[in-house]
Amino acid sequence: MQxxxxxxxxxxxDSKLILxxxxxxxxxxxxxxxxxxxxxxxxxxxxxxxxxxxxxVIGFSGEVIGSVVVSFQFESAKKLVNGLMGMEIxxxxxxxxxxxxxxxxxxxxxxxxxxxxxxxxxxxxVIIGKGHVIGRLSGVPCVVIPCKxxxxxxAVEVNIKPTA
Amino acid sequence: MQxxxxxxxxxxxDSKLILxxxxxxxxxxxxxxxxxxxxxxxxxxxxxxxxxxxxxVIGFSGEVIGSVVVSFQFESAKKLVNGLMGMEIxxxxxxxxxxxxxxxxxxxxxxxxxxxxxxxxxxxxVIIGKGHVIGRLSGVPCVVIPCKxxxxxxAVEVNIKPTA
Numbered sequence: 001m002q003x004x005x006x007x008x009x010x011x012x013x014d015s016k017l018i019l020x021x022x023x024x025x026x027x028x029x030x031x032x033x034x035x036x037x038x039x040x041x042x043x044x045x046x047x048x049x050x051x052x053x054x055x056x057v058i059g060f061s062g063e064v065i066g067s068v069v070v071s072f073q074f075e076s077a078k079k080l081v082n083g084l085m086g087m088e089i090x091x092x093x094x095x096x097x098x099x100x101x102x103x104x105x106x107x108x109x110x111x112x113x114x115x116x117x118x119x120x121x122x123x124x125x126v127i128i129g130k131g132h133v134i135g136r137l138s139g140v141p142c143v144v145i146p147c148k149x150x151x152x153x154x155a156v157e158v159n160i161k162p163t164a
Numbered sequence: 165m166q167x168x169x170x171x172x173x174x175x176x177x178d179s180k181l182i183l184x185x186x187x188x189x190x191x192x193x194x195x196x197x198x199x200x201x202x203x204x205x206x207x208x209x210x211x212x213x214x215x216x217x218x219x220x221v222i223g224f225s226g227e228v229i230g231s232v233v234v235s236f237q238f239e240s241a242k243k244l245v246n247g248l249m250g251m252e253i254x255x256x257x258x259x260x261x262x263x264x265x266x267x268x269x270x271x272x273x274x275x276x277x278x279x280x281x282x283x284x285x286x287x288x289x290v291i292i293g294k295g296h297v298i299g300r301l302s303g304v305p306c307v308v309i310p311c312k313x314x315x316x317x318x319a320v321e322v323n324i325k326p327t328a
Contacts, residue, residue: 061226094301123304123323132291134291
C-alpha cells in the first residue's frame with residue numbers, strides 16, 4: 001500500500017552522544033553520590049512516558065545544542081540530597097535545589113568532555129512538581145537513560161544534537 | 165542587638181539584566197502572539213511562589229550564565245498554543261512543546277541582544293506538570309516578571325548573572 005502522507009525525518013539514537021552520559025552517570029553516582037546505579041537500556045522517547053517530581057535541567061550550546069535533564073521521584077530525590085548533605089534538607093530551600101542542580105551539572109560536565117565536540121553548558125535550572133514530564137521537541141532526538149539505585153529510580157534524558 | 169550569624173551575600177536585582185526581558189516579552193507577545201501583555205513589577209524571588217503547569221526553559225552560557233523560564237497555567241498555555249497554531253493542539257504532542265519552547269526562545273533571543281554581553285542560548289526544554297515550581301539556586305538572583313494577558317497569567321523568571 002502506498003501512502004502519500006509525509007513522514008517527518010526519522011530521528012536516530014546516536015550512541016556517540018549517549019554513551020558519554022551513561023559513563024558519566026555511573027561515574028558521578030559511584031564517586032560523588034556513593035551509590036552504584038543500575039543503568040537500563042537507553043531508548044528513544046516516542047511519547048510522554050514516566051513522570052517525575054524533581055528535575056535538574058542543563059542547557060547545551062555551541063557545537064552541541066539541546067538539553068540534558070536528570071529527573072527523580074520525590075522520595076529518591078529527598079533521600080539522595082539528605083544522604084549527600086548528611087542532614088535533613090527542606091525541599092523548598094535553595095540547598096535542595098542546589099544539590100539537585102549540582103548532580104545534573106556534574107553528569108553533564110563529565111559527559112561533555114567525551115562528546116568530541118566543543119559545547120558550553122548552562123547553569124542548572126531545577127523544577128519541582130509532582131508528576132511532571134519533559135515535553136518532546138521535534139527535530140531533536142530525546143533519549144531516555146533509565147537508572148535505578150538503592151534509594152529509588154531516576155532518569156537521564158539526553159535531548160541534544162550536533163550543530164554541524 | 166548584635167547577631168553573629170553569618171548572612172549569605174545579598175543578591176541584587178540588576179535592572180540592566182531584567183529590562184531587556186520586560187521589553188522582549190512585550191514585543192514577542194504583541195507582535196508574534198498577538199496579545200498585549202500587562203507586565204507587573206519585577207521582584208526578587210525569596211521563596212517558592214506561584215506554581216505553574218507548563219514551562220519553557222532556556223539555558224544561557226558565555227558572558228551571561230543561568231536560565232530564563234517562561235511559565236504558564238495550563239489553560240493559558242492551551243489557549244495560547246491553539247491561538248498561535250490556529251487549531252486544537254494535543255498537549256502531549258511535540259507540536260505543543262515546540263510552540264511553548266518557541267515562545268521562550270523568542271523572548272530569550274530577543275532580550276539577549278540588549279544585554280550588552282555575549283551570551284549563547286540553548287535550545288528550549290519544555291516541562292509539563294500541574295503545579296510545578298522552579299527551584300531557587302543560591303548565588304544566582306531569581307527575578308520574577310509577572311504577566312497577564314486576555315488568555316490568562318504567565319511569568320518570566322530570569323535567573324541569570326554575568327560571569328565577569
